[in-house]
Amino acid sequence: MASETVENYLKCIYAIEKHQADGGVSTNAIAEHLQTKASSVTDMLKKLKQRDLVDYKKYHGANLTAKGRNKAIEIIRKHRLWEVFLVEKLNFKWDEVHDMAEQLEHVEGQELSDRLDAFLGYPRFDPHGDPIPDAEGKIRDDRKKQALSTLSQNHSGVVVGVLDSSAPFLKYLDHLELKLGTELLVLEVIDFDKSMKIQIGQAIHNVSNQFAKNLLIRKEIN
Amino acid sequence: MASETVENYLKCIYAIEKHQADGGVSTNAIAEHLQTKASSVTDMLKKLKQRDLVDYKKYHGANLTAKGRNKAIEIIRKHRLWEVFLVEKLNFKWDEVHDMAEQLEHVEGQELSDRLDAFLGYPRFDPHGDPIPDAEGKIRDDRKKQALSTLSQNHSGVVVGVLDSSAPFLKYLDHLELKLGTELLVLEVIDFDKSMKIQIGQAIHNVSNQFAKNLLIRKEIN
DNA sequence: AATAATAATTAGACTAGTCTAAAAATATAT
DNA sequence: ATATATTTTTAGACTAGTCTAATTATTATT
Ligand SMILES: [Mn+2]
Ligand SMILES: [Mn+2]
Ligand SMILES: [Mn+2]
Ligand SMILES: [Mn+2]
Numbered sequence: 175m176a177s178e179t180v181e182n183y184l185k186c187i188y189a190i191e192k193h194q195a196d197g198g199v200s201t202n203a204i205a206e207h208l209q210t211k212a213s214s215v216t217d218m219l220k221k222l223k224q225r226d227l228v229d230y231k232k233y234h235g236a237n238l239t240a241k242g243r244n245k246a247i248e249i250i251r252k253h254r255l256w257e258v259f260l261v262e263k264l265n266f267k268w269d270e271v272h273d274m275a276e277q278l279e280h281v282e283g284q285e286l287s288d289r290l291d292a293f294l295g296y297p298r299f300d301p302h303g304d305p306i307p308d309a310e311g312k313i314r315d316d317r318k319k320q321a322l323s324t325l326s327q328n329h330s331g332v333v334v335g336v337l338d339s340s341a342p343f344l345k346y347l348d349h350l351e352l353k354l355g356t357e358l359l360v361l362e363v364i365d366f367d368k369s370m371k372i373q374i375g376q377a378i379h380n381v382s383n384q385f386a387k388n389l390l391i392r393k394e395i396n
Numbered sequence: 397m398a399s400e401t402v403e404n405y406l407k408c409i410y411a412i413e414k415h416q417a418d419g420g421v422s423t424n425a426i427a428e429h430l431q432t433k434a435s436s437v438t439d440m441l442k443k444l445k446q447r448d449l450v451d452y453k454k455y456h457g458a459n460l461t462a463k464g465r466n467k468a469i470e471i472i473r474k475h476r477l478w479e480v481f482l483v484e485k486l487n488f489k490w491d492e493v494h495d496m497a498e499q500l501e502h503v504e505g506q507e508l509s510d511r512l513d514a515f516l517g518y519p520r521f522d523p524h525g526d527p528i529p530d531a532e533g534k535i536r537d538d539r540k541k542q543a544l545s546t547l548s549q550n551h552s553g554v555v556v557g558v559l560d561s562s563a564p565f566l567k568y569l570d571h572l573e574l575k576l577g578t579e580l581l582v583l584e585v586i587d588f589d590k591s592m593k594i595q596i597g598q599a600i601h602n603v604s605n606q607f608a609k610n611l612l613i614r615k616e617i618n
Numbered sequence: 619a620a621t622a623a624t625a626a627t628t629a630g631a632c633t634a635g636t637c638t639a640a641a642a643a644t645a646t647a648t
Numbered sequence: 649a650t651a652t653a654t655t656t657t658t659a660g661a662c663t664a665g666t667c668t669a670a671t672t673a674t675t676a677t678t
Contacts, residue, residue, distance in 0.1 A: 214636050216657055264511040277503045283496050289486040436666050438627055
């Protein structure tokens with residue numbers, strides 16, 4: 175029903191809304207996220223409003239309506255299920271799947287996503303640790319996850335996700351032999367730039383604060 | 397690189413070329429096949445020619461260039477591989493997969509189709525018995541198949557494919573308990589309308605000539 | 619060979635989506 | 649409270665793809 179373009183806008187607005195405290199999502203934020211121009215976004219917001227997919231007031235940004243949010247979640251569900259398929263079944267690496275999932279997410283068919291979900295064994299998380307909405311659109315993510323950067327010296331945690339799922343970041347994680355489930359320990363936090371010395375198995379590495387802010391961990395009681 | 401629309405045009409021209417002895421594929425044939433208007437086809441043919449995907453002379457129809465044919469075969473490969481996936485892995489029925497495959501065939505990534513191919517065990521035929529081009533675009537279909545309508549009394553054959561893969565026809569085959577690999581015997585051919593009495597296992601059915609012309613069989617030596 | 623029928627092309631308009639450049643509104647700083 | 653900077657919107661143009669209606673080529677029939 176909705177075009178690929180419209181679906182990408184909805185997903186984008188959803189993503190920005192989620193990591194923004196409150197208020198409308200700005201035209202520029204959408205434009206940057208979607209690599210397009212602000213004027214194009216304005217045009218699109220008018221159309222999305224017309225179709226009751228967003229609430230939008232000129233000069234004051236947009237928010238998804240319930241209808242728009244449901245549609246966005248449906249696409250995110252497909253995106254993440256396909257990512258699991260690509261990694262688990264076709265043996266792609268976690269840094270290779272994004273562009274393909276970006277296309278596959280637009281293939282229509284409720285039955286298709288539901289059967290894919292069953293085929294994969296109803297996975298709860300995608301290869302990057304992001305939760306997969308169920309067939310009703312419910313997102314059950316009851317893990318208490320936090321950025322590595324919030325840990326202090328001598329605390330340990332298990333990797334449960336990433337905030338940045340770009341290929342360079344994921345490849346860096348591979349290089350450090352860090353994957354979902356890996357345990358790590360903070361040996362030292364440098365006061366100057368908040369960089370950290372961390373232990374992974376027997377190996378010890380120094381990582382930047384930018385790195386630590388993008389790695390999500392579940393804190394271990396130790 | 398090529399849009400979904402362009403890809404569908406190429407696939408369509410390929411299909412018409414294949415079951416047409418010689419000459420250019422006509423504007424009207426494409427329009428009918430694609431459920432569009434002749435004027436739209438003319439516009440598109442000019443663009444395809446520009447991109448060296450077809451040879452086209454005004455008023456004299458079009459033919460795929462080598463480049464266009466390769467692209468068409470690539471899409472057909474993806475279409476058929478996805479159909480196998482949907483039937484073999486997601487348990488869809490053979491009459492349910494067409495629309496989904498019609499979308500999935502446009503997902504880009506050579507690596508994706510090749511890995512899907514491997515995951516499926518390099519199938520040689522899709523759920524309708526159509527041959528699947530290999531990664532190099534070679535179509536290896538060395539079976540001698542013929543329409544059921546070409547069989548005469550007391551000859552038997554094994555179902556190896558269909559010419560019509562529409563849902564109504566496929567559902568009718570299910571109803572007759574006919575699937576790929578099923579053996580059947582021609583008991584009688586009615587001279588008047590070329591309808592046939594055929595035996596499938598213990599069951600006996602009367603089928604029309606239109607039916608017989610759309611079912612492909614490999615003749616059994618008996 | 620002329621006429622009629624059919625097929626294909628053109629002309630012009632429309633939608634979805636995008637862009638640049640200019641104008642208007644909002645936010646920030648003095 | 650004004651002026652300045654930033655953000656957003658509008659105006660107008662462009663591309664891909666489609667359509668209807670009118671025109672032109674080709675083919676078939678006499
Ligand atoms: Mn996408
Ligand atoms: Mn992901
Ligand atoms: Mn298609
Ligand atoms: Mn098929």
